[in-house]
Amino acid sequence: MGVGDRIRALRKSAGLTQKELAASIGLTESAVRNYELGLRTPSEEQLAAMAESIGVAPEALMDIRVESAREALEVLFRMEETLGWCLKATGPRWGLELTLAPSRPPVMHQSLVAWKHMRDSLEDGSVTPDEYAAWKASFTA
Template identity: 30%
Template sequence: MISGKKLKELRLIRNLTQKELAIKSGISDAAIRNYELGNRSPTKQQLDKIASALNCDPGAITDHNLYTNIDFYQIIFDLETNFTLRPYRDESGMSFLMSNSPEFNDFLKEWDDMRKKHYNNEISDEEFRDWKISYPKKSALLKK
């Protein structure tokens, strides 16, 4: 299901009106308005068109319905196999998630780099949010 809040936020980051997004995506401005208000949800095909017009992955404007820590833990369990995630505890007792997936590790490194740039004021709040919403389309890994 689409997140109206995320859709509106990304539309505004892209400096688009609802009408402009409607034109770029080939969907009516009334539909865009209803998606943002949470009155309707687009089909998969419509969601893909909107994401393409916003230059983002459809997952960036989807509501993932994580309401509790338990919801998050269950997702980690589900991803354990696909991403070879496993818990790890260092000598100090700190716990981490580790993975044997080079792609996942590259993502974590890039995310860490971007967080540091944001913390050090090398990029703005908006640029950091845009990078996250636009991932993987704005990934430095794609430029290699």
Template identity: 30%
Template sequence: MKIGEKIHRIRKERGYTAEQFAEMLGISAVSLRKYEYGERMPKDPMIAEIARCLEVNPSSLKSDWGSDANDAIHILFELEEAFCLEPIKVGGTVVLALPESFENEDQEALARALHHWYRNNRDLKDDELTRDEYIAWKDSFRA
């Protein structure tokens, strides 16, 4: 999902009209719509302000991982390099594993984030979280 689509989705979830949200940002509704329709790309300071007003993590707005298996596997290759993740086989399933001992704080933060994600995903499946609550959690999560 592109940044404009994410801004639009979260703005609607928060119950803001384009006019209300544009006023919060100090921009015109036309400028906001250009962001949402992908006609213009907001710069980092505007992304930070949009995220602050929507109460989400700026990274959740900026992440655009593509939409096919080729994009996904190359992202996983990058994660392998950055966090020493490795594919292993558990039973008949291939999973990604972190090293047993962490080499840096980022690996440790990722491990904590993965555990948090697991718990929230489990709560979603057990109907302890609604889909909307789960999506809101992902939008606002910081590792």
């Protein structure tokens, strides 16, 4: 899903029209339409303003493309370097493991606990898929 698709989906989820979003951030309705259609690319400042107006984290609107195994591996390699994640295999199951080191702030651990709670709530039906998607988009660490 590209930037325009994400803007459209999250704008609609927030109950905003293109005109309302545009007015809230000082753009024209046609500018928002062009962003959503992928005809133009918003600046970082415009993305931040849209995110604030929609009520999501700016990163939720950004395009993060992982379209090949190599690109996925590069993301994982960078998570290892910057966040301390490592690959863990237990029998046929593979996953990522985060070692909490005293030198790293506890924000990542707290964020993962919150994510696990919401994921469990999705699986037990106490939150809907739309509520889960909205939580992920608005989550800030």
